[in-house]
Amino acid sequence: MNAPATTPPTVVIGAGPIGLAAAAHLTARGQDVLVLEAGRHAAAAVRAWGHVRLFSTWSELVDPAAEKLLAPTGWTRPRADTYPTGADWAQQYLQPLADALSDHMRYDSRVTGVSRSGRDRVVDADREKQPFTVHVQHSDGGEERLTAAAVIDASGTWSLPSPLGGDGLPALGEDASADRISYRVPDLSNDADRARYAGRRTAVVGSGASAFTALALLADLAEDSPGTRAVWVLRRGISGSTFGGGEADQLPARGALGLRAKAAVDDGHADAVTGFRTTVVEREGDELVLVAEDGRRLDPVDEVIVLTGFRPDLSFLTELRLGLDERLQAPVALAPLIDPNQHSCGTVHPHGHRELSHPEHGVHLVGMKSYGRAPTFLAMTGYEQVRSVAAALAGDLDSADRVELTLPETGVCGGSGLFDDPRSEQAGGCCAAPSVLQIGTGTPVSTGGC
Incomplete structure (x- = not known):
């Protein structure tokens, strides 16, 4: 379905793996899209940890719609069973993808605010009839205001690492x-x-x-x-x-x-x-x-x-009506599916645009940002998310609702919220009874498998 020329674009925040995949899916459906990236190149966050090797192979790191977009450019897919570093991922896939989407890319564009045009979060009147307004700041101090039909926030969580303090706040002296x-x-x-x-x-x-x-x-x-x-x-x-x-x-x-x-x-x-x-x-x-x-x-x-995890930066979304879980800061419908206090053995139920929706229609948090403080995100999860969201924004709800996602088992039982309770190791479920071994510190370690 082609959007009318007068319809503003869908704005994607972040030119990382999931933001670029979202743009690939939207353009494949004939939708107008604009990707805003705070850095001067695509995948700025991935480049920042470029020395780290991923534990997913190339077969799990390339989005299908992105691959179709890259095919006419002569791009060669890396060997499927090899493990890239972050730098490999950025240089061999993400930057070529951004180059293929060059007409839709804007760099040095940091989003500082998103709202409904002429409506703060309190105002109900004609709210959903208004487009979104996206405030952008550039490194030279320049500012601009863009109009969007929908907003996909794929800005990730890299910019906001969790502090040292065990209570979630910076420790005194940190x-x-x-x-x-x-x-x-x-x-x-x-x-x-x-x-x-x-x-x-x-x-x-x-x-x-x-x-x-x-x-x-x-x-x-x-x-x-x-x-x-x-x-x-x-x-x-x-x-x-x-x-x-x-x-x-x-x-x-x-x-x-x-x-x-x-x-x-x-x-x-x-x-x-x-x-x-x-x-x-x-x-x-x-x-x-x-x-x-x-x-x-x-x-x-x-x-x-x-290295205590990351948390989503919600500071530029305060004028939007978001439905976030009070613990994970993930969308309310998604949180129970990914909650590390409950999940064991890596089971994440299929999810798409419906689980990622908010009271503010037309806004989706996707990728690592959609997981809030949950640490169990994989790239293929995000690719399936944006496939569903793009289909929904294009009006193809049948495709949007056909979400299929199978994630590898972690082989680990018990969520992080249970590890302080010794009874959790004996709780049954998918795990066998634990055995005991000694590690170098002389500390007993119970071992159980899924």
Whole structure:
């Protein structure tokens, strides 16, 4: 269905993997679309972690509509069974896709506000008859106001990492010690990063794939630089699911990553500290001391790497009527399907435009941003989301409602909200009864599989 020439475009916020896929699906349906990217190139956030290797293969990282769009350009799809780095993903797929969509792309365009034209969030009168207004700021200080028929926010969560504080707020002293605290996985191929951590003691705070990656990298660095040590700080205890699915993981690279983190502990390159929720960062000369809510104090460290997840930036959406779950900050209908407090074994039910809808008709949060604070997003989830949303915006509800999504099992039982409860390991469900082994710290670890 071709939109009338007088109809304003659908504005897509963010030229990352999901935003570009949304644009590909919309253009394939003859819809007018404009992609606004804050950076000067496509996939700015992906490039920022370009040194990190994904645990998904190329077969799971290329959107079908995008591939069709790229075909006439002579683009060659990378080998399906290989694992790219973020830099590979950006250079070999995302930038070529953005180039193919060049007529629809606007860079250096940071969205600072979205609303209904002439209506703040309080006003009901004729609200849904009004188009959207999108406020944009450029790096030179220039501003503009654009009109949109619909808005797809695919801006992700990279810009807003969660803080060190165990209560979700910055720990006391965290901001004052910003020169010794990083919120990104280090790039140890970079001389400056390597010098920052080599031969030094670093606290790694977090329990997900990013923390696993940092621990594995520091363990590798310790082989070349004696004196390099890591302290792995977990807010919960160590259980059978702490290190991921291992060999049971249907994403083998993800399982292997968890095993590498476990090896870092077993081989003595990292000490694990459990149940430690930081409230204070104290400065002792050139070193930092982390203090927990129960009064425990870690031995001084030289650096801290905080990898406690990300959260959505909702600051520019405050004039829209969004329906967000009070815990996850994900769309209300989607939250129960992805809630890490409840989900086990990686089951995510199929979802599309209906689960991503809001009281403000015509607005969709997609991709990592749609998951709010849930950490279980995969690229193929986002591709299916925008396929459904694009079909709905084009008026093809039959296609929009035919959402099919099968995600690999994580091989891990229990949601993050259950790990502090020892009974969760015996709760049945998909898991067998746990066995017990010892890791390098002498801490018992229960192991159960799905």
